[in-house]
Amino acid sequence: MTSRMKKIALGVAAAAALLTAVPAFAHHPFASEFDWKKPVTLTGTVTKVDWSNPHASVSIDIRDASGTITSWVVELGSPRVLEKNYRWNANVLKAGDSVTVDGWLAKDGRKFVSAKSFTLTDGRELFAASSFFDLTGRCISDEVCIEENAAVGKR
Secondary structure: OOHHHHHHHHHHHHHHHHHHHHHHHHOOOHHHHEEEEEEEEEEEEEEEEEOOOOOOEEEEEEEOOOOOEEEEEEEOOOHHHHHHHHOOOOOOOOOOOEEEEEEEEEOOOOOEEEEEEEEEOOOOEEEOOOHHHHOOOOEOOOOEEOOOOOOOEEO
């Protein structure tokens, strides 16, 4: 192999390494940000939907008993996974919609939640593909778990 070919091969290898590393930096494991021992249910009004990688997010306003409004950010799985496996799209939720979110609180106290599911006003409950379920063996209920080689499997 000539010196020039070695340089080209090295350049291609370096570019491939960078391209595969970028998604790893963007995606984070559940345990680094969220506390599975702190489940939460929030009911509020959608103010914004961000349908972009690596995670879709929904901003919601919650009104407490005294009328004070608090803004929360709710993280979902990737748009690609939501669209392909769970019948979501960027238009399922829109500003003004009322929703109930079940999920887990951020460890650092921010108004940030990893969503397990969204319940819409028509009663539909949509799985939100939280990074909690990235590991096999995690369960939504006694009947629905993440099994090897399957997104969501029945027990």
